[in-house]
Amino acid sequence: MPNYRRAWHPGGTYFFTVNLLRRAGNDLLVRHISELREAVRVIRLQYPFHIHAWVVLPDHLHCVIELPEEDIDFALRWRLIKSYFSKSLPKTEWLTDIRASRKERGIWQRRYWEHLIRDEADFAAHMDYVHINPQKHGLVRKVSDWPYSTFHQLVEQGIYPANWAGGDDVFLGYED
Numbered sequence: 001m002p003n004y005r006r007a008w009h010p011g012g013t014y015f016f017t018v019n020l021l022r023r024a025g026n027d028l029l030v031r032h033i034s035e036l037r038e039a040v041r042v043i044r045l046q047y048p049f050h051i052h053a054w055v056v057l058p059d060h061l062h063c064v065i066e067l068p069e070e071d072i073d074f075a076l077r078w079r080l081i082k083s084y085f086s087k088s089l090p091k092t093e094w095l096t097d098i099r100a101s102r103k104e105r106g107i108w109q110r111r112y113w114e115h116l117i118r119d120e121a122d123f124a125a126h127m128d129y130v131h132i133n134p135q136k137h138g139l140v141r142k143v144s145d146w147p148y149s150t151f152h153q154l155v156e157q158g159i160y161p162a163n164w165a166g167g168d169d170v171f172l173g174y175e176d
Helices: 033-046 074-087 097-101 120-136 151-156
Strands: 013-019 050-056 060-066 113-116
Touching (some): 013 074, 033 074
């Protein structure tokens, strides 16, 4: 088994990718967007964090979040968010024998991708990556057409122009 190393930095800003266990053709996250939003809301009340960017796609999500000063425990937050969301759904998913014996749900991949943001350029690149994702995956022609994204709030705050990645752009690069 690989030796995964996490970058623990008090008060750090992190980029995350969190995937459903079964991604192909799965729209669970957008179908149950209100349950996911509630899970994040409830956990943020107990274990605060600042959301810089967030996008929910049918089968995965990306976000850039910042922990409070002296706090390093993003793993606890993800465990609780995933658990809260999973408990809000009926048990209809197929389970492996191992997951069933551990009393786990078959909704989320166990692991997630995490990246500690290093500087302003890294922050800007990951903010853009989060918001371009629906267009990259062919879900919309214009980033502004995707409803499950902080892009709209950031436009209102003047951080992004409303026509950013407006459909005529050619997007090259990033792979999930």
